[in-house]
Amino acid sequence: MQPTIMEAKPSNLVDQLVVPGDVILDLSNMANQTLKLGGGLRQDGDSICVMKAGKLRFMKPNKYWVESSQKRYVPSAGDNVLGVVVDTKPENFLVDIKGPALAFLPVLSFEGGTRRNIPKFEVGTLLYVRVVSANTGMNPELSCMDANGKAAEYGILKEGYMFESSTGLARALLSSPPHPVLEGLGKKLSFEIAVGINGRFWVNASQSSTVILVGNAIQKSESLSLVQQKIYLEKLLKSIQ
């Protein structure tokens, strides 16, 4: 790959709001460069078009995607999501990941999974899984292993409660530096949390009141500004002491 002048310069729409139809890149004057397109983008001949409204993101060296906050999740490969087992089939578990179609979780895609030891999941089991492939017109495929074949953190989540959120809130919770509300709550309370990029988060703690407090605080924080979040958090933490 030959470095060109164009290559060093990403699209000038990066971190700006884009709407469907916007052209973010013109490929005709880019020489010999590889691009990786994420959700909301499409190659249309010699140009890269936007397909959904949101913020255009760019990651070095060549990844582009559009971020938005919505209730429904559009699966894309590599996402860590929270899924609920809906049905069990001989080859697959059918898992709901809030997408347009149910996802398949092959019974062998567990660490050390063989025909002999197939896990038994009853309907309604909550799983932390990874999306392996997501193509249009096909059910997405999930896996409970990381790329190295290890279980990592994936698998069943016991106890606790699963809260719903928008995909935007889920992304904010996963961001680094950590979400201010999450950080503030973590200083005073001890709890476990698992966030799926598909707009679900699971909270567990020794006391159910803590779970409810954390879950509702996070849900409520979405509609608050940074300053309001700070005030709200201070009030909340005072009230529990």
Next chain:
Amino acid sequence: MEHKLANSLIMTVNEKKFIESALLSDIRVDGRRPFDYRNLTIRFGSEDGSAEVQLGQTQVLGFVTGQLSQPYRDRPNEGSFAIYTEFSPMADPSFEPGRPGETAIELGRIVDRGLRESRAVDTESLCVIAGKLVWSIRIDLHIIDNGGNLVDAANIAALAALSTFRRPECTLGGEDGQELIVHPPDEREPLSLILHHFPVAVTFGFIGKENTVVIDPTHYEEAVMGGSMTATLNINGDVCAIQKAGGDAVSQTVIMQCLRIASVKAGDITSKIKDAVESYNTQRSLRKIKRHNPDQQGSSSDVAKRHMERLTVGSDQSGIASQFNEHDKTNKRNSTLKGFSGGPASWDPYSKGVDGDALRISLASRVAPVDKQKEESSQVNPETKSNPKSSETNSIALTREVGLEKKQSKTLKDAVKPKHKRRNKSNAS
């Protein structure tokens, strides 16, 4: 099949367990105690008879319309009302388009029973000609978002919409006195319905092995609960209806406890509805007051009264705006008139003074029967009083102007005159 799986609410085992275990320590997933109601907000639309109720996440739109129709044969002098429900798939993917499902029918019937069995709506006052023509009221309930406890929200929406609905006044007249005249709203103030009391539905859910009682269940709790009971009570604590369809068995003491709690909640909700309706009515009459000429304000409140009666709200804002322009024009032309202060935005100098009258009128129109004679006798007097007054204070130019611009019929004089004429005519006849 897969389609169906994706549409129904999927609850995890964790959630089911958690809701039950948290209830044992008297706390619910949204942070409420078992007997806390969710936040209730009532909004009204631009038209009379529409209300939007928000109960937590749940959102229901109520819309009331009226139509003249033939009465039922066994009740020749009673109007009728019917309830129609609309469960849009937008509210919840489990609602299927097409014919109403089980929940839709049950919801309609609970609301209907509460209103009908307790005789909350005065149907006899809806009669126009006994045996021939009555008003039939149609209540449409649209579920906009399902966050659980649709019954209570829909019931409140129906009550709020009913209490703001106004039907045009009907009288018999014409040559032979048999012709039906439906007075358009700009001619006579439309009448609101007579509601004797507000039957408020309060729903309880029974969750878990211990049958823990929760009030106003969310849709997660609805998915977990073993059974539910809806009690419809009014502010006096009269039980109007109870719905307990199947589900877990509940002991008598629990039901009595539920009814006691329900009567308290019914009182709270009734006062909330009444407050919302009252503020809507005040705003409605304020909108009307804005219509008339500020110069006549000082002359007499009777003038204002009659003026208000004649001019309606006009649901469309454009209508109001255009009339304001006309006001402006007439004012500019009448050089003798003075003291017109500014445009519509800044103008509202006397609103408080006339507000009481407006309220009185809206109350009077609600209570007073359709009695033409009475109306005449009560209103002819102030008119004779106020007419010379206003003509004194205002210049003669105004009257002349009005004569020329009869078609505009927006000024005070214009509003008064035709009625006066007609009254004389009817007196003569």
